[in-house]
Amino acid sequence: MTYDEFVDLVTRLWDEIPEEFKRELQGVHVLPQAKHDPSGLPGVVRLGEYTDPGPPSVFAGHVHLGRHIALYYGSFAEIARGDPGFDWEAETWETLLHELRHHVESLAWRDDLIQEDVRQLEALKRRRG
Numbered sequence: 001m002t003y004d005e006f007v008d009l010v011t012r013l014w015d016e017i018p019e020e021f022k023r024e025l026q027g028v029h030v031l032p033q034a035k036h037d038p039s040g041l042p043g044v045v046r047l048g049e050y051t052d053p054g055p056p057s058v059f060a061g062h063v064h065l066g067r068h069i070a071l072y073y074g075s076f077a078e079i080a081r082g083d084p085g086f087d088w089e090a091e092t093w094e095t096l097l098h099e100l101r102h103h104v105e106s107l108a109w110r111d112d113l114i115q116e117d118v119r120q121l122e123a124l125k126r127r128r129g
Helices: 003-015 073-081 088-107 112-128
Strands: 027-031 048-051 068-072
Touching: 003 027, 003 073, 003 088, 027 073, 048 088, 068 073, 068 088, 073 088, 088 112
Parallel strands: 027 068
Antiparallel strands: 048 068
16 A cells, blocks of 8 residues: 555545544644654554643643644554555554544543553563563
C-alpha cells in the first residue's frame, strides 16, 4: 500500500467514527516515517500515538498544544514487509480505535489504556529477556 492509499484508508475509517468521540480532538495526522518504540527493543515500532496537553502547568503552555492522533505509515509498511498476510485495513482500524480510546480516556482523566500499554511492553521485555 502506498502512502497516499494509506491516507485515503485512514480518512475513510475516520469518517466512520461518530463525532461525539472526536470532541476536543484537533487532528489526526498520517506521518510517512516509521516510529521505533523508545523502549529500545529491536523490531518494536509504534503504529500510532496519542498526544494531549496533560494537566495544566504553571506557565499555561498546555492550552495551545491540543490533542492529536498520529499514525505512522512507515511503521505499518515495516510490519507489512515481514508479513505477507498483513491486513492493512484491520490493523489501521484497530490502531485508530486504540488511539481514540486514549483520547476519550484523557478527556475523562483516566489512564487505564496507558497502564495496559505499559504492562504489555513490560511483558514483551520479559519474554525477550
